[in-house]
Every structure is written in structure tokens, then in C-alpha cells.
Amino acid sequence: xxxxxxxxxxxxxxxxxxxxxxxxxxxxxxxxxxxxxxxxxxxxxxxxxxxxxxxxxxxxxxxxxxxxxxxxxxxxxxxxxxxxxxxxxxxxxxxxxxxxxxxxxxxxxxxxxxxxxxxxxxxxxxxxxxxxxxxxxxxxxxxxxxxxxxxxxxxxxxxxxxxxxxxxxxxxxxxxxxxxxxxxxxxxxxxxxxxxxxxxxxxxxxxxxxxxxxxxxxxxxxxxxxxxxxxxxxxxxxxxxxxxxxxxxxxxxxxxxxxxxxxxxxxxxxxxxxxxxxxxxxxxxxxxxxxxxxxxxxxxxxxxxxxxxxxxxxxxxxxxxxxxxxxxxxxxxxxxxxxxxxxxxxxxxxxxxxxxxxxxxxxxxxxxxxxxxxxxxxxxxxxxxxxxxxxxxxxxxxxxxxxxxxxxxxxxxxxxxxxxxxxxxxxxxxxxxxxxxxxxxxxxxxxxxxx
Numbered sequence: 001x002x003x004x005x006x007x008x009x010x011x012x013x014x015x016x017x018x019x020x021x022x023x024x025x026x027x028x029x030x031x032x033x034x035x036x037x038x039x040x041x042x043x044x045x046x047x048x049x050x051x052x053x054x055x056x057x058x059x060x061x062x063x064x065x066x067x068x069x070x071x072x073x074x075x076x077x078x079x080x081x082x083x084x085x086x087x088x089x090x091x092x093x094x095x096x097x098x099x100x101x102x103x104x105x106x107x108x109x110x111x112x113x114x115x116x117x118x119x120x121x122x123x124x125x126x127x128x129x130x131x132x133x134x135x136x137x138x139x140x141x142x143x144x145x146x147x148x149x150x151x152x153x154x155x156x157x158x159x160x161x162x163x164x165x166x167x168x169x170x171x172x173x174x175x176x177x178x179x180x181x182x183x184x185x186x187x188x189x190x191x192x193x194x195x196x197x198x199x200x201x202x203x204x205x206x207x208x209x210x211x212x213x214x215x216x217x218x219x220x221x222x223x224x225x226x227x228x229x230x231x232x233x234x235x236x237x238x239x240x241x242x243x244x245x246x247x248x249x250x251x252x253x254x255x256x257x258x259x260x261x262x263x264x265x266x267x268x269x270x271x272x273x274x275x276x277x278x279x280x281x282x283x284x285x286x287x288x289x290x291x292x293x294x295x296x297x298x299x300x301x302x303x304x305x306x307x308x309x310x311x312x313x314x315x316x317x318x319x320x321x322x323x324x325x326x327x328x329x330x331x332x333x334x335x336x337x338x339x340x341x342x343x344x345x346x347x348x349x350x351x352x353x354x355x356x357x358x359x360x361x362x363x364x365x366x367x368x369x370x371x372x373x374x375x376x377x378x379x380x381x382x383x384x385x386x387x388x389x390x391x392x393x394x395x396x397x398x399x400x401x402x403x404x405x406x407x408x409x410x411x412x413x414x415x416x417x418x419x420x421x422x423x424x425x426x427x428x429x430x431x432x433x434x435x436x437x438x439x440x441x442x443x444x445x446x447x448x449x450x451x
Contacts, residue, residue, distance in 0.1 A: 004026070006041055008050065038075065053085055062092045069100070081101045082118070084107060103421050160186055165190075170282075170284070173290075173314070184285060188241040197241070234278055244258075407439065408445060
């Protein structure tokens with residue numbers, strides 16, 4: 001089925017000529033003034049619009065045409081509006097570009113050049129639509145704050161649902177950066193302790209000399225510098241959940257004290273004599289193999305069995321397939337909003353790089369790469385360069401092929417920088433508009449593949 005194209009032109013002869021030349025490729029809808037143009041745009045939602053700036057009641061100047069452009073973009077900022085002007089109206093055309101027009105075209109119209117410009121506009125519109133669709137998918141493809149719809153994540157969601165309503169200790173295992181703390185929070189927020197404290201402590205990030213006081217607190221005068229009484233993280237978690245991240249890093253001496261707490265649900269602050277009862281659920285996490293640690297004598301077997309009443313495994317990102325795309329889009333939306341940058345999405349090359357990267361740092365690595373890309377990107381679509389990723393490996397090219405590839409990449413980079421605007425890209429590359437069109441055709445440069 002032909003795609004809708006809105007043609008806004010008050011000259012009947014030109015209108016008929018353009019309709020005849022374009023009707024084999026598009027479903028052309030005709031408007032001759034601002035009112036009918038806005039009505040047809042609302043009815044047919046064309047991705048691309050051709051707009052003559054000389055419209056009634058003032059066809060000799062661009063006042064009505066520019067007003068029409070502004071109202072079309074107000075109705076949908078995603079419209080790709082190509083304005084049509086005379087050769088002597090370049091300043092007006094550039095004004096239209098400043099107002100948000102996709103590109104401009106001068107009369108008399110060269111049909112082949114116009115068709116190429118239309119094709120590129122539709123390709124960009126398709127790419128933006130795909131990125132928006134991915135963003136809309138995110139809300140329905142996850143569990144609470146967790147994002148993903150892959151089979152490993154569905155297994156994880158099932159395990160969370162089963163353990164959330166229990167008070168049993170849970171041991172979460174998974175590689176660094178997989179989101180173990182987020183899993184623990186999801187368990188907490190979907191259980192009876194939701195709304196009560198969720199207190200997390202990283203056992204590997206605090207020096208051994210401070211970790212005991214962080215966990216259990218201390219009394220005034222317990223040691224030099226203890227000028228006041230202080231509650232520990234376990235007490236702060238009372239009524240809620242205590243999350244012990246990187247539990248495999250806990251020193252053996254503290255393992256004994258933690259085991260006693262898990263058995264009795266009572267603690268004593270450092271320097272104190274009072275036994276304090278604390279009601280908490282304990283969730284621990286590790287990226288180590290605790291079975292090996294037990295065998296090596298660096299982790300107590302009795303504590304291990306206390307912690308692993310239920311074990312939940314978090315899959316690495318490389319095993320989650322299309323979840324990479326959902327997560328990348330979610331991070332892109334968050335960081336582009338935080339940085340106040342109008343990033344639309346990822347280029348096809350960026351999607352390929354995201355799909356093929358092994359992600360040794362898992363979700364943390366993906367999050368950091370996308371944040372960097374948003375900060376560093378100079379155009380509206382994130383590229384592999386912005387992500388500091390390379391596209392899938394290709395064979396070493398010949399010298400001729402390398403030159404052709406360099407030319408192609410330079411043209412593509414200029415077009416992406418100027419959001420597909422051929423006029424501005426040609427000016428930056430130092431070639432004529434016609435020469436740039438010839439390169440685009442010769443090198444088969446496209447914003448996205450047709451398949």
C-alpha cells in the first residue's frame with residue numbers, strides 16, 4: 001500500500017504535475033491552503049509533507065506558508081516538512097529550516113531529485129518511529145523497576161513472585177553489574193514489608209575496621225572518637241529488609257557475629273551490653289562462587305546455609321537477547337531528559353553494535369555507555385562512535401574499497417549531523433548539492449536499510 005504524502009500547493013498546474021509524477025510511489029493528498037492542509041494532515045497522518053510557502057491569501061510572500069509550517073509542526077513535531085520555494089527565496093527557505101522544516105526544494109522541480117529527497121525523509125521518519133515504538137514497549141516489558149522480556153528474565157520474575165511474600169533469607173547470585181540490588185528491591189517492594197525500610201550495605205566497599213560498626217552500631221565511648229551513640233544498618237532496617245551486597249567479602253570475624261544475629265534476631269552494639277531484638281528480612285548477594293569460598297575456608301558453611309534458604313540467579317546481559325535494546329532505549333530516554341538534549345534514538349549501526357557487543361560489564365556498562373553517548377552526541381541519533389563501540393568486524397578492505405568507505409562515512413556523518421538536510425551537509429562537505437546527490441546514489445547511502 002502506497003504511503004501517504006501531503007502536497008500543499010495553490011498553483012493548479014504545478015499541483016497536477018507533481019501529483020502525476022509522484023502518484024506511482026505515494027498516495028498523494030492535495031491541499032491548496034492552510035486550513036485544508038491541517039485537516040488532511042490530521043486525517044491521513046503523512047510522515048512527509050511538501051509545502052509551497054506562497055499560499056493564499058498572501059501568495060506573493062511566505063507569511064501564510066511559514067504560519068502553516070508552524071501549525072503543522074505544532075500538531076506533530078515528527079512531520080518531515082519539505083518546503084518548496086523559488087530560486088530567489090533562499091533566505092526564506094533557511095528561515096523555514098530554522099522553524100523546523102526538514103529541507104527545502106527550489107522551483108522548477110526536478111522529479112528525480114525530489115524523489116530521492118522524499119525517500120530519505122521517509123527513511124528518517126521510519127527510524128524515528130522505530131525508536132519511539134521501542135520506548136513505548138518498555139512500560140509493558142518488565143516487572144516493577146526491572147526491564148526485560150527475554151526468557152531468562154521471565155524465569156527471574158517467576159522466582160521473585162514466589163519469594164516476595166515469604167520472610168525467608170534469599171541469596172542472589174550473578175555477575176557484577178547485572179542488577180542484583182534492583183532484584184532485591186523488587187522482592188522487598190512486592191512483599192509484606194513494602195513501604196518499610198530497605199537498607200543496603202556493600203560489604204566489599206567498607207574497610208574491615210569500619211564494617212562492624214556500620215552493621216551493628218556502637219555505644220558512646222566504645223572506642224576513641226565514639227562521642228555519641230549510633231545505631232547500625234541492621235537496626236535502621238528494623239521492620240523492613242536488610243540487603244547485604246557482596247556478602248562474599250565479609251571478614252570471617254564478622255561472619256560469626258552475623259550468623260549469631262541470623263539465629264537469634266538479636267544484636268549488641270559495639271561497647272554495649274544490651275541485647276536488642278531486630279525484626280528484619282535478610283537478602284544477600286554475591287558475584288563469587290560461595291561453594292568454592294566454603295571449600296577454601298574463606299566463608300563459613302553454616303552462614304552460607306543460613307543465607308541461601310532460597311537462591312535466585314540473575315542472568316548476564318549477553319544471555320538476554322533483545323532486552324539489550326529495551327534497556328538501551330530506557331537509559332536513552334532517562335539521560336536525554338536529564339541532560340535536556342533532544343536525542344531521538346539510535347542509528348541502525350548503533351543498534352548492530354549494541355546487539356553484538358559481549359557486555360562484560362553487563363547492565364552497568366550499558367548504562368554508562370548510553371549516558372556518555374547522550375552527553376557526547378552532536379546530532380539527534382546516537383552512533384557507535386558516541387557509544388565507544390565498533391560495528392561488527394568486517395574483513396580488511398582493499399585500498400579502493402577503503403577510499404569508497406571513507407567517502408561514504410564522511411557523507412553519512414555530515415547528513416546525520418544535519419539531521420538529513422542535504423543542503424547543509426553539502427555546504428559542510430564543500431561540494432554542490434547536485435554532487436552530493438550523485439554520491440548518495442552511487443554509494444547507496446541510506447539512513448536505514450529497507451529490510
